Amino acid sequence: MIMKSFESFLTEERLERLNFETKVKRLNGLVSQMGEGYRKGSERVKRLPVDSSCRIMMEPFRQVHGEEEVKADIDYVKDRERKWQEEDHEREQESIGEQFELLKTAIFNKYLGERFIVVRSSFYDDYKNGVDNVMVDIQNGNVVCAFDEVGDDSFFKKLKEEKVSAKNLEEGGSSLKYGIKLKDGHPVATRLQNLPIFCLSLSADKIREGIQEMEFSVNKKSSAEDKMFEVFMEELKSQVI
Amino acid sequence: MLERELPRVISGANSEKAENLKRLSGHLALFKESIFTSEIQ
Numbered sequence: 309m310i311m312k313s314f315e316s317f318l319t320e321e322r323l324e325r326l327n328f329e330t331k332v333k334r335l336n337g338l339v340s341q342m343g344e345g346y347r348k349g350s351e352r353v354k355r356l357p358v359d360s361s362c363r364i365m366m367e368p369f370r371q372v373h374g375e376e377e378v379k380a381d382i383d384y385v386k387d388r389e390r391k392w393q394e395e396d397h398e399r400e401q402e403s404i405g406e407q408f409e410l411l412k413t414a415i416f417n418k419y420l421g422e423r424f425i426v427v428r429s430s431f432y433d434d435y436k437n438g439v440d441n442v443m444v445d446i447q448n449g450n451v452v453c454a455f456d457e458v459g460d461d462s463f464f465k466k467l468k469e470e471k472v473s474a475k476n477l478e479e480g481g482s483s484l485k486y487g488i489k490l491k492d493g494h495p496v497a498t499r500l501q502n503l504p505i506f507c508l509s510l511s512a513d514k515i516r517e518g519i520q521e522m523e524f525s526v527n528k529k530s531s532a533e534d535k536m537f538e539v540f541m542e543e544l545k546s547q548v549i
Numbered sequence: 550m551l552e553r554e555l556p557r558v559i560s561g562a563n564s565e566k567a568e569n570l571k572r573l574s575g576h577l578a579l580f581k582e583s584i585f586t587s588e589i590q
Binding site for chain 1: 572583
């Protein structure tokens with residue numbers, strides 16, 4: 309009897325995990341669909357150089373930084389990733405971090421997509437400059453950046469404030485070597501400096517919960533997404549004003 | 550927070566840092582105007 313209930317517990321747990329993994333795949337699919345939309349372009353914003361995970365691609369910047377420099381930066385990215393793999397670098401934390409990046413990229417695109425391009429930064433700017441997301445205002449071309457923290461809001465509040473403050477007030481904001489600005493709706497690949505950077509945070513539990521309750525469609529929003537967007541906007545507000 | 554802190558830091562900064570912070574401040578003003586409009590929310 310005890311054995312039977314233990315078996316059923318394992319099955320339930322396994323099913324739950326499989327169900328969550330399926331949802332993460334669907335979230336990947338949704339972000340990929342958004343990336344595809346950017347790559348195809350629209351009336352207002354022409355074709356953007358982003359990959360299937362909505363991340364700014366580095367290769368098109370050869371004309372800006374030169375062939376050799378871009379190659380060196382791509383090598384830097386590969387080298388960093390290889391070292392992480394060798395060190396087995398906090399895999400679980402990394403994976404929840406990746407899920408959070410996908411989640412907020414999807415949510416910001418759903419809620420702000422009419423006004424902003426919201427993409428993930430190039431791997432180089434992610435690793436070198438600590439920027440996770442890049443937001444480009446479609447109307448005035450203004451660019452801001454965001455990074456994220458997976459953690460409990462109360463615990464991270466102080467740390468987050470310090471990091472945001474140091475990046476903006478001490479370092480003069482963030483830089484993007486692989487940045488995008490818009491000229492008449494056409495993306496221009498360029499280096500950008502002195503961009504305000506903000507931090508968005510969510511606990512691991514909230515990230516999992518958010519993914520569980522998400523609508524995996526570009527045009528549909530769940531009440532859980534409404535709440536998460538509200539939290540992000542409040543966070544931004546408290547850091548801006 | 551940033552909007553309130555910037556003027557103080559700019560006034561105490563050397564010229565190069567102040568120029569960087571002024572550019573940052575310009576980006577911030579544009580962002581504030583667009584992100585918190587009722588149109589988006």
